[in-house]
Amino acid sequence: MFRSQHLSYKYALFAYFLFGLQGLVASGGAIDLLFPDLGNPIPFVSGRAFHLNVSIYWPLIGMIGAMYFFFCQEAEREFYSLKLITINFWILASTLGLILGSLLLGFNEGREYLEAIWPLKLATAACTILLCFNLLTTYLASDMPRSRATLISMVTGSVTLIIFYVPNIVSYAHPTVDEIAKFMVVHIWEEMSLELIGTGVLAALLIQVTKVKRQAVETAIYLDITFAILAGILATGHHYYWIGVPSYWLWIGGTFSAMQVLPAIVLLYTTVKSMTFKEIFDLSNRDKITLSLIGSSMFYHIFGAGFLGFLMAYPPLNRYVHGTYITSAHSHLALFGVFGFLVLALCFHILFTEIILVKKMYRWCWGAIISLNAGLLTMGIGLLIAGGLQVYFWRVIGLGIGETNEFIRPYLFIRAFGGFLYAIGSLTLTFVVIKSIWPKIQVIFQSEGRLSVINCDDLHRMHRLVGDLLQEEKKIEPLLKRIQVLYQSLLFFNKEK
Amino acid sequence: MQLPLKIFLATVFLSIALFFFVIYDSMAGNNLQNVPSEAVKGKMVFQKRACIECHTVFGNGGYYGGDLTKVYEKFGSNGLRAYLTQPPLLSGAKKKRHIYLSNEEAEEITAYFRFLQSIPNMDWPPRPVYDKKEEAGVK
Ligand code: HEM
Ligand code: HEM
Ligand SMILES: [Fe+2]
Numbered sequence: 214m215f216r217s218q219h220l221s222y223k224y225a226l227f228a229y230f231l232f233g234l235q236g237l238v239a240s241g242g243a244i245d246l247l248f249p250d251l252g253n254p255i256p257f258v259s260g261r262a263f264h265l266n267v268s269i270y271w272p273l274i275g276m277i278g279a280m281y282f283f284f285c286q287e288a289e290r291e292f293y294s295l296k297l298i299t300i301n302f303w304i305l306a307s308t309l310g311l312i313l314g315s316l317l318l319g320f321n322e323g324r325e326y327l328e329a330i331w332p333l334k335l336a337t338a339a340c341t342i343l344l345c346f347n348l349l350t351t352y353l354a355s356d357m358p359r360s361r362a363t364l365i366s367m368v369t370g371s372v373t374l375i376i377f378y379v380p381n382i383v384s385y386a387h388p389t390v391d392e393i394a395k396f397m398v399v400h401i402w403e404e405m406s407l408e409l410i411g412t413g414v415l416a417a418l419l420i421q422v423t424k425v426k427r428q429a430v431e432t433a434i435y436l437d438i439t440f441a442i443l444a445g446i447l448a449t450g451h452h453y454y455w456i457g458v459p460s461y462w463l464w465i466g467g468t469f470s471a472m473q474v475l476p477a478i479v480l481l482y483t484t485v486k487s488m489t490f491k492e493i494f495d496l497s498n499r500d501k502i503t504l505s506l507i508g509s510s511m512f513y514h515i516f517g518a519g520f521l522g523f524l525m526a527y528p529p530l531n532r533y534v535h536g537t538y539i540t541s542a543h544s545h546l547a548l549f550g551v552f553g554f555l556v557l558a559l560c561f562h563i564l565f566t567e568i569i570l571v572k573k574m575y576r577w578c579w580g581a582i583i584s585l586n587a588g589l590l591t592m593g594i595g596l597l598i599a600g601g602l603q604v605y606f607w608r609v610i611g612l613g614i615g616e617t618n619e620f621i622r623p624y625l626f627i628r629a630f631g632g633f634l635y636a637i638g639s640l641t642l643t644f645v646v647i648k649s650i651w652p653k654i655q656v657i658f659q660s661e662g663r664l665s666v667i668n669c670d671d672l673h674r675m676h677r678l679v680g681d682l683l684q685e686e687k688k689i690e691p692l693l694k695r696i697q698v699l700y701q702s703l704l705f706f707n708k709e710k
Numbered sequence: 711m712q713l714p715l716k717i718f719l720a721t722v723f724l725s726i727a728l729f730f731f732v733i734y735d736s737m738a739g740n741n742l743q744n745v746p747s748e749a750v751k752g753k754m755v756f757q758k759r760a761c762i763e764c765h766t767v768f769g770n771g772g773y774y775g776g777d778l779t780k781v782y783e784k785f786g787s788n789g790l791r792a793y794l795t796q797p798p799l800l801s802g803a804k805k806k807r808h809i810y811l812s813n814e815e816a817e818e819i820t821a822y823f824r825f826l827q828s829i830p831n832m833d834w835p836p837r838p839v840y841d842k843k844e845e846a847g848v849k
Contacts, residue, residue: 246774249803258763261772323757325771360715369722376726386745388753389829392768393733435714439721446725447732455834456768458736463832465732532836536769536777603773611838614776615801622802 217285217292218566222657223302224278225560226650231271231309232557233643236636239264243629247622255317262316265326268548269398270309275556276410277305277344280367282563283417284348287363289695293350295661301343308336324391326399327381334382341374356694362434363413363420369438370409377401389457396452403548404473404518405445409438411555412480415507418562422500425487433483437476444472451526455535463528470526474519481511498575499565505582506558513550517593521546533608538621539600546593554585557642564646568653574645581642588635595627675699745825752822755815768831777835782823790823791816 242260245253255263281298285291292298312329322328329337348368357364377397385391416434420427450466484507496504521543525531534540570578599621606612606620650657675696682692745753756762764775785793794816797808811819 247802249800249806257774258760261763262760321758321760321763323760323762325762360712362714365715365718369718373726386750386753387742388767388826389742390737392770393736395770432714435718439714439718442718442721442725446729449729452770453736455831456770457742457829457831459741460832461732462736532834536766536773536835538773541773600773607776607838608836609839611841618774618801 214566215285215291216295216661217298218282218563219659220295220298220302220661221278221281221563224274224281225563226646226657227302227306228271228275228278228556228560229564229643229646231267231274232553233639235264235267235271236632236639238267240629240632240636243625243632247625247629258321259317259319262321262325262328263313266312266316266328267309269326269402270312272407272548272552272556273402274305274309275560276407276414276552277301277340278563279414279556279559280344280348280371280410282559283414284351284364284367286421287361287367287413287417288351288355288357290351290355290698292347293354294347297343297347299660301340301347304336304343305340308333308340324384324395327395331382331384334378338375338378338382341371341378345371345375356691362431362438363417366409366413366416366434366438369442370406370413373406373409374402377406392456393453393458396449400449400452401446403552404448405441407552408441408445408476411552412437412441412476414559415480415484415555418503418507418559419484419487422496422503422562423488423492430483430487433479437479437483440472440479441476444469444475448473448526451531454528454531467526467528471523473526474515474523477514477519481515484511498572499562499570502570502575502578502582503558503562505579506554506561509582509586510551510554510558513546513554513589517543517546517550533604534600537600537603537607538596539604542593542596542600545589545596550589561646564650568649570649574649577641577645581638581645584634584638584641586638588631588633588638591631591634592628593631595624595631599624599628743828746821748818748821749825750822752818752820752825755811755819756822759809759811759815761809767826769834778823779826779829779831779835782820782827787820787824790820794819 238255238260241253241255242257242264245251245255245257245260249257253260281292308329312333316328322330327334345368348371352364352368355364380394380397385394412434416430419425420430447465447469450462451470452466453462454466493501493504525534525539525543602621602624603617606617612620678692678696678699682689682696761778762771764772766773766777767779769777769779782790791813793808794811795813797810800806800808
């Protein structure tokens with residue numbers, strides 16, 4: 214085990230914390246929407262702004278943590294700078310803390326998803342730059358093949374995080390330009406950058422957990438990330454249809470969105486192929502939870518993101534369904550369904566590397582996963598019906614807002630109930646994680662200089678390498694090199710103890 | 711360098727270049743009108759008061775209060791001012807009213823709505839199907 218991996222624990226823990234918090238605040242918002250007179254402590258406006266901003270940041274923070282964890286494993290070396298991993302965390306955490314705090318106090322910038330005064334936006338951009346710097350320097354120093362697909366997809370994904378965030382640091386007078394810039398984050402970050410990063414990290418995890426051969430997935434990863442780039446960037450057009458840009462965006466958005474299902478299918482096919490049933494039974498409890506979270510993510514990737522998104526992106530249909538709760542159904546099924554579950558899986562795996570998941574907690578985890586899925590599906594169905602009715606009342610028979618709101622209330626009620634189930638799941642899972650981690654909380658926040666934990670992983674890996682060595686005489690030299698590196702790190706740890 | 715990597719990198723560069731080129735083309739020339747200064751102020755009011763949390767503009771935002779892209783057409787200056795400075799009850803509420811704006815803020819935001827109205831966005835939101843039929847029937 215690398216020390217870089219140890220340093221990524223705090224990202225994973227923070228992602229879980231935000232996830233729990235979001236469920237709580239969102240349920241408050243959903244209730245305020247139904248009963249405006251209740252005098253909710255968190256008014257709908259602050260709650261929604263909080264909710265949208267945290268929905269961008271927590272999957273991001275979890276993914277960054279996962280990259281710090283899996284990138285060094287794939288590059289088979291420590292990160293170039295361990296200190297930067299910690300610094301990056303504290304900048305990110307305090308930026309987000311300031312943003313969320315000011316939103317709860319009622320200071321809005323009024324740009325959906327991207328509420329932050331410019332210094333905080335600069336700080337966010339700085340975080341992505343620090344991340345890329347560390348990834349690139351480590352990539353260049355690694356002895357692994359330059360074209361290793363997992364490394365390439367994580368590095369490229371991270372670089373695009375910077376490129377598409379920068380246009381959002383300044384603000385624009387023209388509302389059309391505002392929208393153009395906003396969707397570079399809301400769409401491209403989520404549907405392209407995170408897709409690339411997620412694919413790389415997921416492949417790394419599967420290679421480790423299911424022992425699938427690297428060569429077998431290498432081509433599939435390339436296929437996946439090439440499709441993701443090709444479709445993902447220009448599919449941004451599906452957010453530009455009605456914002457006041459030339460009509461060729463209807464063609465661009467429609468065409469490239471139609472291709473967006475391809476990466477999801479490749480990913481599903483590869484994952485399913487890389488596993489056998491027998492293997493699943495042999496897995497540890499921790500890996501079973503991880504895999505069922507990944508399975509949930511795959512399910513929503515096909516249905517919530519791929520299928521629903523595909524239908525909605527067809528311009529003549531989008532003209533009618535756009536701007537209704539149907540979009541909201543898709544946002545939840547896709548953003549939480551795909552990346553939420555994926556990040557939860559990754560962070561779960563990361564946090565229970567050294568810490569053992571006790572049997573009692575294991576059962577609670579299953580309860581939480583079921584409740585999250587049931588909640589999300591209920592929420593999705595309620596929202597789809599509410600949105601469908603909005604389309605009918607507004608766009609077909611031309612009813613007013615107030616009357617429409619009365620008609621869709623029951624379905625928003627179903628949504629709030631789904632949100633309640635969901636929140637129970639999210640609080641349970643967060644509770645399991647925080648309770649299991651708590652005794653070791655100091656170790657989690659330990660700085661890079663004081664790490665002195667030897668992990669059995671290292672010994673196991675050493676054992677495996679020696680085994681390989683005995684079989685493969687040709688490749689003996691690079692293997693020897695790797696053994697040397699590992700021995701050094703083990704010795705180093707021992708000295709510190 | 712291996713072939714898959716080459717293809718991948720080529721796709722990255724081409725897609726990003728094409729994307730920014732098309733965006734440049736969408737904004738260049740006379741595609742975007744200048745925003746009147748009063749409308750810019752109105753946009754700031756709209757943002758500071760977080761109207762977007764309940765309303766959509768171009769269909770993006772919250773779905774509680776409906777779309778405001780063409781609201782100017784519906785209410786006109788006087789109607790908007792009256793609505794915003796003497797806010798009515800929210801739908802479904804017995805006590806909670808719509809957000810209150812001062813006269814000056816209402817003026818500015820009306821200018822913003824007038825500007826929004828003038829943006830050619832392929833006539834979104836679509837007019838209700840029935841309205842259109844009736845109109846055709848009358849003719
Ligand atoms: C994994 C991936 C995905 C994520 C995380 C995601 C996320 C989102 C989010 C958050 C929104 C709402 C934006 C807003 O508030 O205005 C949205 C809208 C949309 N998405 Fe996705 N999406 C994903 C995949 C897809 C796919 C694969 C397609 C198409 C094939 C698609 C098509 C659309 C369309 C057309 C809209 C706009 C709906 C409207 O008219 O308002 N999405 N997506
Ligand atoms: C307890 C669970 C949740 C509840 C009750 C909930 C509720 C809500 C509510 C009330 C809105 C505002 C919709 C409106 O404008 O009327 C919203 C929007 C949104 N939520 Fe959630 N949410 C939950 C979980 C999540 C999670 C886990 C994510 C993503 C990680 C997420 C992502 C979003 C996004 C992107 C939007 C804005 C897009 C839109 O308005 O369609 N939500 N949610
Ligand atoms: Fe999108």
